[in-house]
Amino acid sequence: MSTNATEHQGALNGIRVCDFCGQLAGAGATRTLAALGAQVIRIEDPTNDGSWDILRGAPPFVDERRGPELGGAFNNHNVGKLGVSIDLRDERGRDVVRQLIAVSDVVTENFAAGVLARHGFSYDDLVAIKSDIVYVSNCGFGHTGPYRDYRTWGPIVQACSGLTATSGLPDQPPAGWGYSYMDHMGAGMMSVAILAALVHRDETGEGQWVDMSCVEAGAALLGPDLLNVTVNDERSAIPGTFDSNRSRRRVMAPHGIYSANGDDEWVAIACRDDADWQALGDAVGEPLSTDERFRRADDRVVLQDDLDAEVSAWTRDRNQHAVVAELTRRGVPCSIVARPRDRIDEHPATFERGLFPVVDHPEMGKVRVDGLPMHLDRTDWSIDAPAPLLGQHNDSVLGDVLGMTASEIGTLRSDGVIG
Amino acid sequence: MITESGSRTGPLAGLVVVELASELGAFGGKLLADLGADVVLVEPPGGHPSREIGPLAGGVHESSELRERSLWWWHYNTSKQGVVLDLNDVVGADAFRSLVGDADIVLEAEQRARLGELGLDHSDLRDLAPRVVWVSVTPYGRDRPESDLPYTDLTMMAGAGPVWNCGYDDPHLPPVRPSDDQALQMAGVAAVTGALAAIVHRGRDGIGQHIDVSVFDAVNVLTESGTFVWNVAGQTVRRQTGRHAAVQPTMQTQVLASDENWVTTGFPPRKRHELENLIGWMRELGLDEEFEEFFFLEMGVERGGVRSAEIPDDVVATNIFGASRDAMTLLASRLGAYEFFRGAQDHGIAVGLIYRPDQVLDDPHLVARGFPVEVAHDLVDTSVVYPGAPYRFTLTPWSVSRAPHLGEHQSRLGGT
Secondary structure (H helix, E strand, O other), X not given: OOXXXXXXXXXXXXXXXXXXXXXXXXXXXXXXXXXXXXXXXXXXXXXXXXXXXXXXXOOOOOOOOOOOOOOHHHHHHOOOOEEEEEOOOOHHHHHHHHHHHHOOOEEEEOXXXXXXXXXXXXXXXXXXXXXXXXXXXXXXXXXXXXXXXXXOOHHHHHHHHOOOOOOEOOOOOEOOOOOOHXXXXXXXXXXXXXXXXXXXXXXXXXXXXXXXXXXXXXXXXXXXXXXHHHHHOXXXXXXXXXXXXXXXXXXXXXXXXXXXXXXXXXXXXXXXXXXXHHHHHHHHOOOHHHOXXXXXXXXXXXXXXXXXXXXXXXXXXXXXHHHHHHHHHOXXXXXXXXXXXXXXXXXXXXXXXXXXXXXXXXXXXXXXXXXXXXXXXXXXXXXXXXXXXXXXXXXXXXXXXXXXXXXXXXXXXXXXXXX | OEEOOOOOOXXXXXXXXXXXXXXXXXXXXXXXXXXXXXXXXXXXXXXXHHHHOOOEOOOOOOOOOHHHOEHHHHHHOOOOEEEEOOOOOHHHHHHHHHHHHOOOEEEEXXXXXXXXXXXXXXXXXXXXXXXXXXXXXXXOOOOOHHHHOOOOHHHHHHHOOHHHHEEOOOOOOOOOOOOOOHHHHHHHHHHHHHHHHHHHHHHHHOOOXXXXXXXXXXXXXXXXXXXHHHHXXXXXOEEEEOEEEEOOOXXXXXXXXXXXXXXXXXXXXXXXXXXXXXXXXXXXXXXXXXXXXXXXXXXXXXXXXXXXXXXXXXXXXXXXXXXXXXXXXXXXXXXXXXXXXXXXXXXXXXXXXXXXXXXXXXXXXXXXXXXXXXXXXXXXXXXXXXXXXXXXXOOOOXXXXXXXXXXXXXXXXXXX
């Protein structure tokens, strides 16, 4: 089909997704499906320049131009999707969507709970249209429970799930994540949910609704910490009383992030055992290497403040890459704290595995985007099309997928039902 | 609270997975197992070393061995069946081949050369098991020499991006790695995504494939704005206290509530209805009189709210926005964290409270949804509460049972 900008020999060829997702927590899931070969048809609202998804027109930008087709994050999160703009307030618009759902395998959304149902697309409505539909909703607190109407975005999800408080340094507030980790991981878990539901449907012919709460998905990433509470009845450490750069559960020390020579340059060093400690000691030399206080692993953990001061004194005046080269040669786990340039432009593994493919966007030009962190040897992923412009595929989707005539589509457009 | 059910009901019921015990693969195997797949976890004689990762369970029966007490093991190996095999000897290798022959998915995170040296890699067993989807998880990919270098979660998170984004406004404080082995969990999600996509594809043509997952790559593509700000605008973000790393500094969002718990205020209210709600909430609490900038909030309603784009050039809009932020900070400092969270959200203002892990499982919403799940254990006298479903499958529920003891399901191996 000529309409499918994403068509390649992907694992999910033949799967069609009717996608109401926006932002990253939802859009990130369907972008993965598109990269794996699914046909993802993203529904947008033609009014207000498509600002239904606030990332349209939001920074970063490639240059000084601004507008709904120039949002860099939007492009990143929607590569490989087809875009249609349909006014859901209009009954004829809802009818177009019903036709689309009738030929789709999956419906996805990450509105606040109840929003899609109020547009006329509750799960019961979806089943009436397509009996084996897979419907996956993803919102902060899920579609049931006392907080179901509460709104969230990444930092709120991370706060409420415990992921923010577990990151930080002594005598400081919680450090949190510095980005919307749970938008990514929520999207990842949503992909897993969609695929598992598809596997079940392929096996049994049964569709279903999967109600995902991003806060629950986040809390589920703290397993051993939570079990330590429920099994051992231990209270969790209060923010400001621990250093999350240290190894909190395993006997590893030194284990930290140390200042290197240069502006805001840092190295991470982790000694897993006595052999690593010996190797680090050999690199640093005396007196640290023969300091009796640090000979036993348990003592190193107890005396970590002193130990960190010694290690810092060694790294402080050294180039970060020199430290990493020296310790790597000796078999000690270590890394620079990579800036974006270091890990995207300058790491050979990134380049050779094609981790950041380039798409050619009609307004933004050539832009690098996130790839997928795996390769499939028969049906690998591929990202070669940018995010759709607002309503870019209205004609092709309504025509080729739904079989409407040009004059039917023209009427919908002139009546403002589609953008 | 939902109680564990004996039979597997999840969406992946019927799928057979052979997993070689590992740190990097364990989470992917758990995701599959909790979704109903029949996961056979293969350990070496004496048990996999990850059985020693702390914290350890206290209060277990005296007879239980140390290697049965790792809470890391308990969590990451739920719902799996355990067998012991020595892949280095002929009998063990044959038993492994036999397991693979009956499997839908193989999941392993061995040193990248090891299985090839044993003649047990995916390419060696392809003829035996052409339908198998074989997932390899390695630090940098099967094709990369860096995969042979030592690493830990700390060095991976530093090298692949998250640490650069996390930390504090004070540039002299080191950047921060968040807790709880997140790198291996990112890799686990990638492994399962690839595996299930390949299973869907196998449903079309009957043939499996090999999936090569890189932990470094998994972390590297999950760093949001740090990445796309660089890729799109060529700019480097800088870490800030408890909020998004950014090119231009942004305002503080975390406030210590009156009960010494932290909250995050997020974007202050700025739309008309949000400002109306904020005004109403402050009046209910009697804070309108003492808040000196209150009239700015009313001005904000009169002008129909403010837009982010109006700041900082429009002085009035900037004052309204500042007053809104100050109002949220005042409210947070006067209320307990939970009271602030519920109050703001009940007034349509999106904020969060910064829970410690020990507070999460007591949250009334999560309790009402049945997120804390009781799991039966035989080493302790009571059941144990685990984190529950990350997704609610309404027809084929997610479920969880305890991790296997060493060699508990050896009978799965038939003759051996």
